[in-house]
Structure formats: structure tokens, C-alpha cells
Amino acid sequence: MSTAQTSVTEVLAALKGVDYPADKDRLVSAAREAGASEEVVEALRGMPAEQYAGPEEVARSVRVDPDADLGHTAAQRAQQTRAGGKPGISQHLREEPKTPIQEEFDR
Numbered sequence: 001m002s003t004a005q006t007s008v009t010e011v012l013a014a015l016k017g018v019d020y021p022a023d024k025d026r027l028v029s030a031a032r033e034a035g036a037s038e039e040v041v042e043a044l045r046g047m048p049a050e051q052y053a054g055p056e057e058v059a060r061s062v063r064v065d066p067d068a069d070l071g072h073t074a075a076q077r078a079q080q081t082r083a084g085g086k087p088g089i090s091q092h093l094r095e096e097p098k099t100p101i102q103e104e105f106d107r
Helices: 008-014 024-033 038-045 055-061 074-083 100-106
Strands: none
Touching: 008 024, 008 038, 008 055, 024 038
């Protein structure tokens, strides 16, 4: 699956005027109604089907061109990757709860 060649700025511009919270389907519809490019619509369709409280959550969840970093330094991008977004979005980045056996070994 290829990543859409767009930027967070383009995605958020296509969603101006959206009332939050909004689900993924509403965001995709709003982008189409606003005349967004197919790349923006594709990026929105690639997001998890959840409720989004605001544009910040959309920005953390949407898959965009890796070079579209909004002026962040490499260190800032790395920190964002380590921190992850909403739970369930970057699941491979989240810590898993320890099993009772692992907790026993840590004592």
C-alpha cells in the first residue's frame, strides 16, 4: 500500500469548516465536498475509523508523504514517532502491559 503524496497542511485545509467531533466517513465526505485532491481523500480514507475530536487528532492520524514534515526537525519527527498518536493508531509504538511473569522478573 503506497502512502498518498500529500501533506498535513493540504489535508487540514480541505477540512476547514468541519464540525468536530467527526468520524472518518464525515471527514472524507467533507474533503470531497470541498473539492480536495484525490491524494487528500485517499490519505483520509487510510485513517482508522474513529471519532476525531479536532484537527490535531486528524493531523496525527492521517498518513501523508513522509517528506511533508511541516518544518519539523529530524529530532522533532523522531520524538513524534516515539510518542505515537492516539492509542490504537500507532499500535507498534505503544508499550504492551507486562504479564504477571514479567512483573515477577522485574522485582
